[in-house]
Amino acid sequence: MFKKIGYLMSSKSSTHKSLAIQDQKNSLFDKYILTCMLDKNGFIIDISKAFLEFLGYKERDVKNQKYRFLISKYANEKVIDEIKKTLNSGFTFNGEIKSKKKNSEVFWANITISPLYDEDRKKIAYMCILSDTTHEKKLQELSITDSITEFYNRNYFDIYMKKELLNSIKSGYIFSLILLDINCPNPNNVSYGVLEEDKAISTIANVLRNNKYVKTNPVFRLRGEEFAVIVINENAGYIRALVESVFESITTLQIKSAFSEIGKNMTISGGVVSIDTALKNVSSIEVLDIAETNLLKAKEQGENKVVYDVEDLDKKKDEKDTISILPNREMLINDLVHLDKHSMLILLRLNHINSLKSIYGINGVSKIVSSKIEELQDILLDNTATLYSLNLQEFAILVTDEKLFDKYFSLIKYSVLEDTMITLSAFEESDAPIVTMSAGIAYGIKNILHNADVVLQEALLRKQSYLIYEDSRDVIDKEVESINRMKVYKKALVDGAIVPYFQPIVDSKTGEIIKYEALARLISNDEVISPYYFLESSREDKTFEAFSRQMMQKVFNVYSKNDINVTINVTYENLISDDMIKYIKNRLDKYGGDGITFEILESEEIKDYKVVEKFILMAKEYGCNISIDDFGSGYSNFTNVLLLNIDYIKLDGSLIEKLNSDENVLNVVKSIIDFAKGANMKTIAEFVSSKELSDKVVELGIDYSQGYHFSEPKSPAELGLAYDNI
Numbered sequence: 001m002f003k004k005i006g007y008l009m010s011s012k013s014s015t016h017k018s019l020a021i022q023d024q025k026n027s028l029f030d031k032y033i034l035t036c037m038l039d040k041n042g043f044i045i046d047i048s049k050a051f052l053e054f055l056g057y058k059e060r061d062v063k064n065q066k067y068r069f070l071i072s073k074y075a076n077e078k079v080i081d082e083i084k085k086t087l088n089s090g091f092t093f094n095g096e097i098k099s100k101k102k103n104s105e106v107f108w109a110n111i112t113i114s115p116l117y118d119e120d121r122k123k124i125a126y127m128c129i130l131s132d133t134t135h136e137k138k139l140q141e142l143s144i145t146d147s148i149t150e151f152y153n154r155n156y157f158d159i160y161m162k163k164e165l166l167n168s169i170k171s172g173y174i175f176s177l178i179l180l181d182i183n184c185p186n187p188n189n190v191s192y193g194v195l196e197e198d199k200a201i202s203t204i205a206n207v208l209r210n211n212k213y214v215k216t217n218p219v220f221r222l223r224g225e226e227f228a229v230i231v232i233n234e235n236a237g238y239i240r241a242l243v244e245s246v247f248e249s250i251t252t253l254q255i256k257s258a259f260s261e262i263g264k265n266m267t268i269s270g271g272v273v274s275i276d277t278a279l280k281n282v283s284s285i286e287v288l289d290i291a292e293t294n295l296l297k298a299k300e301q302g303e304n305k306v307v308y309d310v311e312d313l314d315k316k317k318d319e320k321d322t323i324s325i326l327p328n329r330e331m332l333i334n335d336l337v338h339l340d341k342h343s344m345l346i347l348l349r350l351n352h353i354n355s356l357k358s359i360y361g362i363n364g365v366s367k368i369v370s371s372k373i374e375e376l377q378d379i380l381l382d383n384t385a386t387l388y389s390l391n392l393q394e395f396a397i398l399v400t401d402e403k404l405f406d407k408y409f410s411l412i413k414y415s416v417l418e419d420t421m422i423t424l425s426a427f428e429e430s431d432a433p434i435v436t437m438s439a440g441i442a443y444g445i446k447n448i449l450h451n452a453d454v455v456l457q458e459a460l461l462r463k464q465s466y467l468i469y470e471d472s473r474d475v476i477d478k479e480v481e482s483i484n485r486m487k488v489y490k491k492a493l494v495d496g497a498i499v500p501y502f503q504p505i506v507d508s509k510t511g512e513i514i515k516y517e518a519l520a521r522l523i524s525n526d527e528v529i530s531p532y533y534f535l536e537s538s539r540e541d542k543t544f545e546a547f548s549r550q551m552m553q554k555v556f557n558v559y560s561k562n563d564i565n566v567t568i569n570v571t572y573e574n575l576i577s578d579d580m581i582k583y584i585k586n587r588l589d590k591y592g593g594d595g596i597t598f599e600i601l602e603s604e605e606i607k608d609y610k611v612v613e614k615f616i617l618m619a620k621e622y623g624c625n626i627s628i629d630d631f632g633s634g635y636s637n638f639t640n641v642l643l644l645n646i647d648y649i650k651l652d653g654s655l656i657e658k659l660n661s662d663e664n665v666l667n668v669v670k671s672i673i674d675f676a677k678g679a680n681m682k683t684i685a686e687f688v689s690s691k692e693l694s695d696k697v698v699e700l701g702i703d704y705s706q707g708y709h710f711s712e713p714k715s716p717a718e719l720g721l722a723y724d725n726i
Contacts, residue, residue, distance in 0.1 A: 021680055025642060034109070035047075036048065037126070087126065092112060093113045094110070096109070097109055097194055108137040109129040113126055116486065118569070151209075156220070162386070165283075172278035174275065175619065177273050182227070183266060217230060229289075230628055245304055250266050251265055252269075254266075255577060267303040326388055327388045339448075342443065343400045344442075345396060345449060346408065347396050348397070349460065356368060356435075368435060417436075417437055441469065449469075497524065505684060505705070508697050508705045514704060515564065517569075517706065521713070544573060545580055548574055549583055558716050561723060568598055571601060581615065581618070600629060609640055624647065641681075646679075650684040651684065655668060655694065656688060660696055684702070688709050689709050
């Protein structure tokens, strides 16, 4: 069925073997991948069996339909517009959609739509690939949803309100919060019991859900019969219409108990606050406090009352930073008190503030600080972190999503902490100040503000751009170690002391050596040092390419003088360097590539798979094989691997180590093996450290093995290989 996938494959393959492999890949796509092909106008011209089975349609139902047929049942119009905009610009669209199958079952999916080109780079079609995320989405929804009403719960209310208020502040929108406290009457003063109470709450929820105003805005059940509605950028007339509509719907409801047929009307109280964020400086705490105060006033006035009053926020200006509209230290402390999961806190300090004041005055410094605030706000990733202004020269960023710790660390290190020239109209270009910042970073739940402050002060004293908290002694020890590491690495690079060691990769069944993987080592004072000690230094010192060249030169030297097959590691950083690619081609021109395997680490660093594909096509022209490293480590993508012309999949060592102890890991590995066999790819198990693991690898049918059970990495001399001292 799915034949046009050949667009993505090399058109140079002419042998029966190549055609057979391509047929197998097409068959795998058709069976397992949710994918379809669109013509250049967006009409479906081909679709996989897997996609049809997933949707519940027949091929005739979807052929020649517009792509919106698949995704627009629930898709936000903004998403549709973004897809159009992205594709018209010639880029690949990646995003999330919500849609409906033929049987009306709702699903969520990550969608990728990428343009396809002919040999003349003329756009001829689009490839659309979906990855079903419904299970994950439902689990996520369960954690943020109230089980009785199916509205969002209180925990999510705090998160959502904070995020949307920050969005409103950035856009200058009106932010409105409506609190509703609904009183369910107790007929004849008889206790309902839990079941009757739940029925009453469910009835209220249905009324709110069907209200024409409420259903277009997020609703939250805070506690008991108290609900909240958040409305973004609507005027006072709309807010009053919404409240009046809800009051009318609720007050006409009657509730009956199991003990009486006589119904009594419900009553309701409302507290409303609307803030024009372009004019007023507020935090989520302040907004909620005003709404709760108004709700209390409404209850004091009697049944079915609502209060819209907004307090004079100017009297609270001591609670807000006068420089910005960001949350202040008090609000940071409040957020830290309620912290319930491992988090990252970054304290940032503007350096030389007194010198800046003396040169540019307080107004000039205010402009500098405002510029830094804008810079800091720009690095926040979709409100996944909160920025606080603590005083004129100190800021804080709180990150509560552990998966984003590394991203924020990189953003701070390579963006914010770089020297910045402030270019404002208030300064002549020749007088533009150079502004630097220092950072203290701490992780955890308890005492992270204190810990981050400790290392910030240490960084200032030591004139370091940043320090990470562990404990006082560890910080100093690690900094000294880091300095020493850089010295050792630089000397080794200059002295040519970066050398290859070789670890055999063996046939899992027979133990016969098939090839060797070249692994970098550093020689210092006759000691062999592993790459974990110096690889980060090579990147920090921006000499990674020089390191890669020195290593590759020596590996090719060994390869040229011995009848062996060798695996060479390359990174995405290598592949995006034109100079490095030219150097690799130079080596292959000189020594050939029939016995060379390039092993690529598939990680989140890969931003453009076309770069990877281009390198693979070049390497294949020299007869090289391609292996994907650390497959199954968390970033692996089955679709990407299928699109690339891969020969080997190396299973991540963390999976192999747990084969005999973790049933879930075992199932994951079995799935990868089945996938690889179906795609005609060989599998390699790394970190095989014992006979028990080796036996398990054989039992599972993994083709090749590597690890200390067979041999540790050894120098060419130890292996009896010929080489030149370069």
